Amino acid sequence: MKEFIDYILQFGTLNQQQIDLILKKITTLELQKDDYFSEAGKVSNQVGFVLDGIVRVCYYNNKGEEITKYFIDENNLVVDLESFETETPSSAYVQAVNDCKILVFSRKDWRELSDTIVGWDAIVHKLISKALRQKVERRSPLISEDATTRYLMFLEIYPNIVNRVPLSYVASYLGITQSSLSRIRKNIR
The missing domain is CATH 2.60.120.10 (Jelly Rolls)
Structure with missing residues (x-):
């Protein structure tokens, strides 16, 4: 409290x-x-x-x-x-x-x-x-960006969340499919 x-x-x-x-x-x-x-x-x-x-x-x-x-x-x-x-x-x-x-x-x-x-x-x-x-x-800021940029911005906006929520929720938030999110994550590592 x-x-x-x-x-x-x-x-x-x-x-x-x-x-x-x-x-x-x-x-x-x-x-x-x-x-x-x-x-x-x-x-x-x-x-x-x-x-x-x-x-x-x-x-x-x-x-x-x-x-x-x-x-x-x-x-x-x-x-x-x-x-x-x-x-x-x-x-x-x-x-x-x-x-x-x-x-x-x-x-x-x-x-x-x-x-x-x-x-x-x-x-x-x-x-x-x-x-x-x-x-x-x-x-x-997420509305007009491409999917990779939206994901990178998500990481900045929610630094303490990405590893604590299901990827399906992140994909939904970003307006992309879960498979697209997986590809993006793989490409930026």
Whole structure:
């Protein structure tokens, strides 16, 4: 839990009483590999912070193919923000790539923190802004590049992930087949 407090203190100041309140609201969720943190078609009702493991955000395209949008690793927030804030069904899945330990706040507790802690909304705004910037930075450069360049950029963007997730997820994220990814990996060694 110290990791989460250290994380949020990068974005604002909290006194010990506020920190204690936050710690009271946290529960720990252990997800097994392939379990869902949130699912398409359901309203996202929790905000998480990944302590250990990797989750991915994915969806199914109109051909029924599974597409990985991005990965979230340790010391990052995990939430389907649009679904959580608008209380509408999600269009994506948030799935554990491997066994994960996630600190979780329910919608009720998250709102209670907002109502109780002066400055909480400003901290949350900064957290969300950072997460959205990361998301754009991680996707935008990949769109117009060739497959080899996209893979090399993936290695830069996610240096701690490539050896911890199935190659099929990496290939899906890059928009290429797994056999193409294998060829690319072989050629750059």
